[in-house]
Amino acid sequence: MNKDVRASVKVGGQGQWSDHEKWLIEQGQQRIKTLMPEVYKTICRYAEKDSNVWRIVRLGLVGRPDQFWACEAGHVAGAPFTQFKRAVEVSRLIARFGCAHVCMIAGHGDLGGT
Template sequence: MNAGSVAFNAEQLRALKVQYGMDTIKECMPNVYREIKARADEVGNVVYALVRAGLAGQPGCFYAFEAGHVVGQPAGVIEKDQAELGNFVACFGCAYVCIFGELPPAANAGGASGAH
């Protein structure tokens, strides 16, 4: 390792990836950010745990795209294909996609479920 280079362990890289995803959502994906907050209001903090897991690369927990930004890890889709998937769905007129893994029933018992 030469002077000025920095080595990261796997956990540090995971944390950086999650933080980068969170920053992207907050700064560039306003509809996705609103959806995350709304779902958390309905069912609790499990939503944030799913978001963090998806941002870390765990499939089937959280996946979203908006305005050319793609975050999370959809079930069954490898990371290199995520942007292509986002572009494909955008061709059908979706302004954004926000998919969560399995969530508990909504606290208000009348909460919506599914993709928005």
């Protein structure tokens, strides 16, 4: 993931990340890289087509809902999705069948975000 958190701006290019947000991003990125390898591969696959994916992941890592959420092997990163129609369906499927990993990025994949 992007190592230079300081160069990464918030939504719409407005302002820099606070020190606490930088810390949250660094901790989240480290967790994803070391403990969630399939999630990391999924993020990289989406980022090959859309470099904006890294910004979306960072927004989720600082706690902004409806941007990025992932889980793998009991580890969780990001903030929950609350604003898309199929959230309940996805939650039920995860609970019923279990999943090796789940990676949700706003505007990407079959769910299409909001």
